[in-house]
Amino acid sequence: MTSHGTTLDPAPIDRREAAAIEVVHLSKVYKTTRAVDDISFSIARGSITGLLGGNGAGKTTTIAMIMGLVLPTSGRIAVLGHPMPGESAHVLGRMNFESPYVDMPARLTVRQNLTIFGRLYSVMHLKARIEKLASELDLVDFIDRPSGKLSAGQKTRVALAKALINQPELLLLDEPTASLDPDTADWIRRHLETYRKENAATILLASHNMLEVERLCDRVIIMKRGRIEDDDSPQQIMARYNRATMEEVFLDVARGRVQEATS
Numbered sequence: 001m002t003s004h005g006t007t008l009d010p011a012p013i014d015r016r017e018a019a020a021i022e023v024v025h026l027s028k029v030y031k032t033t034r035a036v037d038d039i040s041f042s043i044a045r046g047s048i049t050g051l052l053g054g055n056g057a058g059k060t061t062t063i064a065m066i067m068g069l070v071l072p073t074s075g076r077i078a079v080l081g082h083p084m085p086g087e088s089a090h091v092l093g094r095m096n097f098e099s100p101y102v103d104m105p106a107r108l109t110v111r112q113n114l115t116i117f118g119r120l121y122s123v124m125h126l127k128a129r130i131e132k133l134a135s136e137l138d139l140v141d142f143i144d145r146p147s148g149k150l151s152a153g154q155k156t157r158v159a160l161a162k163a164l165i166n167q168p169e170l171l172l173l174d175e176p177t178a179s180l181d182p183d184t185a186d187w188i189r190r191h192l193e194t195y196r197k198e199n200a201a202t203i204l205l206a207s208h209n210m211l212e213v214e215r216l217c218d219r220v221i222i223m224k225r226g227r228i229e230d231d232d233s234p235q236q237i238m239a240r241y242n243r244a245t246m247e248e249v250f251l252d253v254a255r256g257r258v259q260e261a262t263s
């Protein structure tokens with residue numbers, strides 16, 4: 001067992017004690033592409049973990065398998081102590097997902113979209129929940145505008161409201177600040193940090209933004225060609241590669257430069 005744990009108890013005695021996510025020897029092969037190649041990790045509850053890697057490294061496929069949207073070729077996944085996708089009905093209501101690449105129905109207003117997603121999750125007091133999110137995420141000015149008429153920054157805030165509608169214990173984010181200006185991106189990050197603290201939530205985010213990762217993540221898992229290349233805190237990884245920034249580490253990994261062990 002590694003320091004982060006790679007064993008999976010198929011029937012944990014107390015699911016409240018189980019890791020937020022447990023992935024064991026997980027692989028996904030699409031015809032000829034081995035998108036995810038025998039990865040194992042365990043994510044502690046209440047942590048923010050970054051999933052890094054260049055284009056095609058397998059981040060989105062990994063997140064999709066954790067969500068139960070893509071079936072693994074082999075390996076096991078448990079979310080909040082429940083095997084996925086077998087027991088997904090027990091956990092789908094307690095998790096949520098955001099990606100700027102998934103569009104909402106464009107003709108429906110922001111309020112209508114949030115209402116539909118809230119009903120899908122059977123959110124109690126939905127009107128009040130939408131009002132609260134609209135106020136916290138600054139959606140009030142455009143909440144009755146068609147979703148297709150929003151700017152990129154507004155769309156991202158709405159996507160985040162959709163992801164938080166059911167007050168998830170586990171939030172999976174695929175590049176939550178892609179194509180945002182630095183100020184809006186920073187604002188989103190601060191909101192995510194606050195949400196995590198106030199709700200003791202667990203966040204797993206795929207990101208290409210290394211400053212975001214340094215700022216937000218307790219831990220990063222670096223993927224390359226479907227495999228895990230490194231897994232530690234940003235500080236430990238930077239020390240190991242003898243680099244001052246995660247940006248430099250990312251380039252070292254992408255270009256296959258040998259890591260310079262200093263510890």
Ligand SMILES: Nc1ncnc2c1ncn2[C@@H]1O[C@H](COP(=O)(O)OP(=O)(O)OP(=O)(O)O)[C@@H](O)[C@H]1O
Pocket residue numbers: 030033034035053054055056057058059060061062
């Ligand atoms: N539905 C699919 N059918 C066939 N191949 C796929 C499919 N989805 C992903 N792949 C392939 O699997 C590999 C991993 O893709 P994935 O989208 O998981 O990577 P990623 O790390 O999220 O990349 P990016 O940073 O570019 O979003 C890539 O080679 C991709 O082309």
